[in-house]
Amino acid sequence: MDSAATLRNKLHQYIDVADEQKLQAIYVLLEDDINWRYSSADIAMLHQRRQQHLKGLSKSYTVEESLEAVRQQKK
Numbered sequence: 001m002d003s004a005a006t007l008r009n010k011l012h013q014y015i016d017v018a019d020e021q022k023l024q025a026i027y028v029l030l031e032d033d034i035n036w037r038y039s040s041a042d043i044a045m046l047h048q049r050r051q052q053h054l055k056g057l058s059k060s061y062t063v064e065e066s067l068e069a070v071r072q073q074k075k
Contacts, residue, residue: 002010015023027034038046052058061069 015026018026049058053060
């Protein structure tokens with residue numbers, strides 16, 4: 001399988017020359033992802049979690065701690 005960068009490049013090149021019908025088909029497949037937005041409830045939850053973190057009310061992990069936890073799960 002090609003790398004993500006290679007796939008992006010191939011898609012960009014194809015989109016530049018694709019006919020309108022194929023562009024519309026690709027858009028229909030990806031429309032939900034293209035138009036995705038955080039809901040107001042999602043944003044409120046993220047703000048609440050941030051405030052809990054800043055006040056020290058929630059457990060936080062460093063990047064190193066997170067990576068070590070993932071590595072331990074793989075074993």
